[in-house]
Amino acid sequence: MAVRKPPVTTREYWAPGHAACAGCGCAIALRLATKAFSEAMEEKYGDPNAFAIAQATGCMEVVSAVFPYTAWKVPWVHVAFENAAAAASGIEAAWKKKGIKGKILAIGGDGGTADIGLQALSGMLERWHNVVYLMYDNEAYMNTGIQRSSSTPYGAWTTTSPPGKYSIGEDKPKKWVALIAAAHQVPYVATASIGNPFDFIKKVKKAAKVDGPAFIQVHCTCPTGWRTPLEKGVEIARLAIETGIWPLFEIEYGDIWNIKIQPPGGGAKVHKEGGRVVRIEFKKPIEEYLKLQGRFKHLFKRPEAIEELRNQIKAMWKVLGVEAILPKPEE
Amino acid sequence: MPIRTVMKANEAAAWAAKLAKPKVIAAFPITPSTLVPEKISEFVANGELDAEFIKVESEHSAISALVGAAAAGVRTFTATASQGLALMHEVLFIAAGMRLPIVMAIGNRSLSAPINIWNDWQDSISQRDTGWMQFYAENNQEALDLILLAYKVAEDERVLLPAMVGFDAFILTHTVEPVEIPDQEVVDEFLGEYEPKHAYVDPHRPITQGTLAFPAHYMETRYLVWEAMERAKKVIDEAFAEFEKKFGRKYQKIEEYKTEDADIIFVTMGSLAGTLKEWVDKKREEGYKVGAAKMTVYRPFPVEEIRELAKKTKVLAFIEKNISMGLYGAVFTDASAALINESEKPILLDFIAGLGGRDVTFDQLDEALSIAKKALEEGKVEKPISWIGLRKELL
Ligand SMILES: Cc1ncc(C[n+]2csc(CCOP(=O)(O)OP(=O)(O)O)c2C)c(N)n1
Ligand code: SF4
Numbered sequence: 215m216a217v218r219k220p221p222v223t224t225r226e227y228w229a230p231g232h233a234a235c236a237g238c239g240c241a242i243a244l245r246l247a248t249k250a251f252s253e254a255m256e257e258k259y260g261d262p263n264a265f266a267i268a269q270a271t272g273c274m275e276v277v278s279a280v281f282p283y284t285a286w287k288v289p290w291v292h293v294a295f296e297n298a299a300a301a302a303s304g305i306e307a308a309w310k311k312k313g314i315k316g317k318i319l320a321i322g323g324d325g326g327t328a329d330i331g332l333q334a335l336s337g338m339l340e341r342w343h344n345v346v347y348l349m350y351d352n353e354a355y356m357n358t359g360i361q362r363s364s365s366t367p368y369g370a371w372t373t374t375s376p377p378g379k380y381s382i383g384e385d386k387p388k389k390w391v392a393l394i395a396a397a398h399q400v401p402y403v404a405t406a407s408i409g410n411p412f413d414f415i416k417k418v419k420k421a422a423k424v425d426g427p428a429f430i431q432v433h434c435t436c437p438t439g440w441r442t443p444l445e446k447g448v449e450i451a452r453l454a455i456e457t458g459i460w461p462l463f464e465i466e467y468g469d470i471w472n473i474k475i476q477p478p479g480g481g482a483k484v485h486k487e488g489g490r491v492v493r494i495e496f497k498k499p500i501e502e503y504l505k506l507q508g509r510f511k512h513l514f515k516r517p518e519a520i521e522e523l524r525n526q527i528k529a530m531w532k533v534l535g536v537e538a539i540l541p542k543p544e545e
Numbered sequence: 546m547p548i549r550t551v552m553k554a555n556e557a558a559a560w561a562a563k564l565a566k567p568k569v570i571a572a573f574p575i576t577p578s579t580l581v582p583e584k585i586s587e588f589v590a591n592g593e594l595d596a597e598f599i600k601v602e603s604e605h606s607a608i609s610a611l612v613g614a615a616a617a618g619v620r621t622f623t624a625t626a627s628q629g630l631a632l633m634h635e636v637l638f639i640a641a642g643m644r645l646p647i648v649m650a651i652g653n654r655s656l657s658a659p660i661n662i663w664n665d666w667q668d669s670i671s672q673r674d675t676g677w678m679q680f681y682a683e684n685n686q687e688a689l690d691l692i693l694l695a696y697k698v699a700e701d702e703r704v705l706l707p708a709m710v711g712f713d714a715f716i717l718t719h720t721v722e723p724v725e726i727p728d729q730e731v732v733d734e735f736l737g738e739y740e741p742k743h744a745y746v747d748p749h750r751p752i753t754q755g756t757l758a759f760p761a762h763y764m765e766t767r768y769l770v771w772e773a774m775e776r777a778k779k780v781i782d783e784a785f786a787e788f789e790k791k792f793g794r795k796y797q798k799i800e801e802y803k804t805e806d807a808d809i810i811f812v813t814m815g816s817l818a819g820t821l822k823e824w825v826d827k828k829r830e831e832g833y834k835v836g837a838a839k840m841t842v843y844r845p846f847p848v849e850e851i852r853e854l855a856k857k858t859k860v861l862a863f864i865e866k867n868i869s870m871g872l873y874g875a876v877f878t879d880a881s882a883a884l885i886n887e888s889e890k891p892i893l894l895d896f897i898a899g900l901g902g903r904d905v906t907f908d909q910l911d912e913a914l915s916i917a918k919k920a921l922e923e924g925k926v927e928k929p930i931s932w933i934g935l936r937k938e939l940l
Contacts, residue, residue: 263748268613276757284753289746291616292755293639297609300601304569304613305746307597311568311619316748337602
């Protein structure tokens, strides 16, 4: 009987025994990312272990490295909340001097990347360090107890964006760090999602293999902060792709006119011109994504807020050069 | 043969870095230290120093990159001052807690507001509790020597703590003085290769660094830093002795000048020690029994040496270019703590002087002397702290 090759290596670098919540989508992202990284290192340097991690403070850090235990089977350094990119720069420089071949993976949450760590990220990208920065985007500060970040989507409840008489929840559009990263004209920038693990693995491998800096923003679910059922993480992440909430794209060397868009699936109709995606007709309304999450529950009493979110998503797609048709749920 | 030449303290610091051969340097410009990374850039550009120089976007990233590099097991260097050092504050604790022997040069400068680029020690004094060793240079030669010594002590396995070497803004950073550049081979012999056993980022020996520690473990990590700082006292003495043997220049944690029969001893740090010694000569001629002492090491605090000094005199007076708001100057407070259980101790006085680059003149020292004399004659003090050289008309 033929044995099917697993889609990604069975080697583990993020070991069982870490203390993430049950159903944590970010833990899935890190596990897949390290596996994909290792495959890329094997292909590029002939050594699956030729990498190290510099990680920012946040959920994924505190659940994985509680002295005297560790969930990491790869060299791993945590310095602080805002400086994973700078610490990675230092490790990379040290490796260069020591003649160690390999690549550094920097990891940060949306807070540690989009907010407090944005400057260090920009510095690292602009200095062209041979580092892949992976931003796991669970759309809030989870480690300190679900506060909003600049990556929190419009309308979402968090403990610092509570809906109320004078508030619909988070009242600003989401910051798209991938586009900021792309503005540095680095070799590789991509968005990804645990809702499409094969695409994510492919992108991590690609990022790991380029010479120079790369940035990946991966959408990952947080049942605790999003108020979602534990077992629905991947399904919800997939719905984000299928409803147009989360675009999957790649930008090489900042060339936004050569942006590669991964068709969303879920029955969406993709129109291309000259090989380039120009219009996507999504079939599933964003409500299908929103309704599974407690953090958006209050929006269903405020349809104008959902409409505003729909407009923001269209505007975001427009930046990507795509006209997004976002249906409303059938009445 | 060592080369005798003239240079600014900033250049001396860059030369020290070059001689120590750090593998990774990360720095961001700030007055008065800017010349240090500039000079190092030249060394790297000319191939005189084989290092990675990361031109970071801030001091926070400079020190963060060095923590990464030092965690990966290489010798590192940076230079900063004032606001730059304050921006590093958070990461200074991390460097010490992770036991990374990073060495940093500080062009000691005041802190805002108001913005002032001139000399005092408030920047580095404000970092005293971070777990970094602190050395202060009197002149440009000391700036060079103390950086080499800082590596020697920091990388000693009994210590493994980061160290900063301060030298006064403009008074030293921008002033040309004779400096002897030691032979590379002798420096190599003195420092050796840095091969840490506790910090490395090696794909084939994975370790986890910079973890979270629960209450069950955190306190011990703090104790171990504290204990290493205690151990550093002896290691510093050994390093000073070896340095003297190799390079012929003598260093002491506290260097005394005409203290033997002194009734009043003034203690200070940095370039002010030079002024003070000259003033002591003058006062001696006038018949005053005064002496001077210079603290070369501020952290670990030279408790034993302060006690020895205190035994020699009736008044021990500190002149310091920093102030802990709500109390006294930090050096005075620390020295007072060192003497607290001594059965006999001199009168202790604190003089705050020269903040923000104001010259500390002989007149000001005379002002301090008259306060000290009064305390000596009356055998008591009303207020241990005095600000000298204040322009009362502006208050
Ligand atoms: C300078 C600083 N400010 C604040 C904190 C507190 N803090 C630690 S983690 C965190 C939020 C992390 O959020 P994010 O980066 O989104 O990661 P997540 O916890 O969601 O995984 C905050 C605010 C800190 N550690 N350091
Ligand atoms: S709070 Fe969210 S991101 Fe953090 S461990 Fe739990 S599920 Fe994961």
